[in-house]
């Protein structure tokens with residue numbers, strides 16, 4: 001079936017020293033960066049402003065302080081790439097003392113009948129190829145029930161993809177990424 | 191209309207009209223080719239042991255979420271962003287061997303991928319990163335940051351000026367040294383074609399001992415080694431190395447529907 005002429009260039013780990021190249025301002029290096037953890041700063045914020053917070057955990061349950069998380073999402077109306085909402089964020093886990101990544105964004109709307117979700121790409125030292133996952137929302141139970149991607153995941157593992165909503169200080173969702181272990185996060189072959 | 195918008199349209203069209211057509215071309219991005227990409231678990235590279243996912247990846251049919259991605263314009267690239275020999279000058283030129291690293295970004299069908307954002311970072315000539323965590327006892331260069339970026343042009347071409355990075359020791363095993371390398375991050379047209387990789391130099395004797403490089407299946411390894419090119423080399427100025435990069439492309443096999 002494959003008719004392609006060229007081989008894909010292989011992936012390599014992002015290594016321990018990506019911070020000044022890819023997330024330079026977050027880590028206070030004197031170099032511009034193309035994205036950060038705040039996706040809403042320039043807009044007039046249609047939709048609900050939310051915070052997404054989490055740790056990346058290794059096989060022993062320790063948080064990983066040198067991971068990089070990228071998110072890609074639709075706006076509140078479910079559209080990608082609209083001019084007033086870029087929809088892309090990038091955060092390293094090395095500037096919070098407990099390894100949290102924090103995104104300030106708007107809750108995405110549903111796209112083509114899929115449940116609202118955020119696409120996530122994870123990089124770190126020790127990961128030779130990046131992994132893809134998705135963030136779904138705990139307050140979208142009905143939509144999650146019908147979502148084709150969620151339904152393709154073993155029911156016991158689905159919870160790893162659902163961020164828990166709390167309203168204690170603004171609207172905050174907790175989404176931890178477990179690389180291994182009993183509650184290993186579902187990663188997709190994207 | 192640029193390439194990625196076309197792809198989005200095709201996808202939407204396909205979803206809506208699949209039942210109406212007998213045969214039509216639909217856009218499917220190729221999956222990652224695991225015969226060239228490194229596996230998650232590669233025990234010789236010790237950090238993989240506690241970080242590699244242990245369960246198989248769950249197949250995901252591409253939707254608009256996977257067939258879109260952030261768009262970057264030339265307005266966000268500064269004048270010296272692709273010239274690491276100039277973008278951090280404080281009081282003079284950075285030390286070391288000046289080099290040119292250039293190449294073409296294409297998809298698997300050989301089509302250029304224009305407007306690909308390429309971000310690079312690397313050690314200085316002495317093998318030291320400016321990163322605060324780097325404890326290697328080698329000098330920092332006050333005139334070298336080691337980070338830059340550029341966008342590919344309409345033919346998919348890019349070009350950086352930099353200093354050849356030095357080898358550096360790391361703690362993976364005793365007497366472990368990373369070969370000379372430059373880290374690359376690429377954003378093609380979709381999040382599916384996202385790539386982070388490392389470029390190596392021809393003839394480096396450390397490659398045969400480096401578990402990061404050796405994590406790549408043998409078939410893929412030579413794709414990570416740049417090639418010395420005399421015609422890229424600038425007379426009396428800098429040696430030229432060519433590094434072409436292939437991102438995941440579309441599988442355009444005609445698709446039969448009932």
Ligand SMILES: [Fe+3]
Pocket residue numbers: 015017313368371373
């Ligand atoms: Fe490195």
